[in-house]
Amino acid sequence: MQASESTNAVLPSLRMPRHRMVGTAMGMALVNGAGLHAAWAQAAYGTAPLELPPVSVEGAQSGQNGYQTDMPALGKLTQPLVSTPESVIEVPRKLLDDEGVTTMRDALRNVPGVSLAAGEGAQQGDNLSIRGFNAQNDFYLDGVRDFGSYYRDPFNLQGIEVLEGPASVLFGRGSSGGAVNQVSKQPQIAPVTQGSLSFGTDGTKRFTADVNRAIDGVPGAAIRLNVMGDLNGTAGRDDAENRRFGFAPEIAFGLGTPTRVTLDYYHLQSDDTPDYGIPWLNGSPAPVSHNNFYGYPNNDYFRTNVDxxxxxxxHDFNDNITVSDQLRYGSYQRALRVTEPLILGQGPGQDVVTPGTPLSSIVVSRHTIALQSTETILDNQTNANVNVDTGPFHHAMVFGVELAHQTSDPTRPTYPYTLTSLTAPTDIAFNLTPISETFSRVHVDNIGAYAVDTIALNPYWDVMGGIRFDQFDSQFDETGSTVAHLKRDDGLPSYNAALVFKPVKTASIYARYGTSFDPSAESLSLSAATAAVAPEKTTTYEVGGKWDVLNKRLSLTGSVYQIQQANVRETDPNNPTQDILAGNYRIRGVQFGATGHLTDRWELFGGYSYNDAIVVASPNPAELGHAPPNAPKHTVTMFTSYRLPWHNVELGAGVNYVSARTASSIPVTGTTVIERAPGYVTLSLMAKVKLTETVSLQANIANATDTYYYDELHPGHIILGPSRSALFTINVKL
Known part of the structure; x- marks a missing residue:
């Protein structure tokens, strides 16, 4: 890297041109945008401008060091994490590998404030809440919406980035509680050859391979391929099984030069025997055997194909201006027939039987949910990162325009119920014919324009402001057993503002304000009840601090916040066929985190989140004072590893705690009882031994105490957490 030769030279460590960082894990470059005037640096820190000869630097662009990450992966966030005025949790690849993580759900257990939920009727796959708000539609892949009801596998991810709090300025619609950005592996100049082979006590058989090579004879070009195959059961649930296969080829040109081009393709297919768990009974999880399965084991299926x-x-015009354009097409195909167990077939939230009724006499209805659909997205983002000085102030600006077109065409047959015993469900073949069928077609067009500016007033104070405007237009058509033609157009701005105080280089204190909006067709669905309803709006206020200690090897974070959704969609009490904006959800919380090295051998990744979520207004008085769905007050996540001084042995342990949660804020029909599942604590263990420079053996034990716990909630059913299981892995890295 070369220091600037102008009189306004900046600290090279803060404004190093990223296109000179070749062989990076991301393989792409963005202008850093975190510079300070050298004169300020000299006055504040006693640092004179540096003049360094040009050098070639190879390494991880994100600044990742074990469990610790110092730069956000999302290019719209221009500052180092310690100076970013927002709660951003980076889950690195090393942590995923140490924990033996094979699913997105397990990866997200590392994030405080995240609570997993079960799939909805027409939306299966990964489902979660962030700070008490549903975030199933808030998944992104390298900054572009990853809208698909499927179960994600992290085989091609370098890390996972979770932004907590409303973030429509960065992403557009949604993100009431936050967003999940998946950071994919990218081609790099440095060679990579690694793979793994795993076997587990729950029937797991898994392999992964990751190969990267520079292309001979083409300077700055590299190609990378990641492949995965996975077959696994669920410990303690004999009938559930998951089968996945994926591959991701990528090629890049111009690495280490001002102009870089990257082409990548991602394919993931699955063929699962799904598990919808156990039913509710009088507002509590039914007290049944962990292995009870209420579906059709040889006939239930959930198949997806993601491309x-x-x-x-x-292109870097110079060290201060980078312009990028990203075009993506995604296709998400799914076909499913799953079985939801409902007490007496009364439907979600109606699980009432007479108290004292013998469990053996209670009947469960098998509610078949079937669907076949293809969702598509065509998205183009044009983005400019600009660093400029105006008088005494430095600006790190991001401008952009996003154009997106999404479609969905679900076909939904309706099947009759069959009955079985609550305590001893029987296995029967599926031989039902549909009662009716509906065909839907949804088109959504979104145009978004945004601008974010971080202004360095001096070495101690930054001001950040952002605005985005989205025009979100949707059209819904349905034929079959019902007929509908609906249309809704919304145009809304989103805002973000923050003030940051940096008393020293390694710490910051910030105050932040942000907004988001959720249109009726956010999930590519519209109905007569919602078509006339304006978007829900969410605001957040957050005050926090960040501090890198122990010679910047350990990052500490803390924040207090309030998130309020003041116009929640609710059923009109005067017209049950219509929704109105009448609800009010409020969440007040505190969050702490610690990531990095305690010593050279001892690493830590963990955090705690407290969320006091409550319904403060509703047209349904029975909701008042209750928590919104899937909003636990307490979540704790902790994983730590230690390298022993002999025999290349590393040991690790993790704890995950989720307090009691509700499945709905509406009481069970005819009662004042809220469906609630108790909290739980699970323990995980890890041991790793390095046999040679290229081969290591690893063992992971999940749920080491064999806790019976309720993992994912839905008003109609509960998915149980897996029993104790062990995973044994051979890792090869050449």
């Missing part, structure tokens, strides 16, 4: 192609071009 995503992306082309990205970036």
């Amino acid at each position: 995503i192609g992306t082309a990205k071009i970036e």
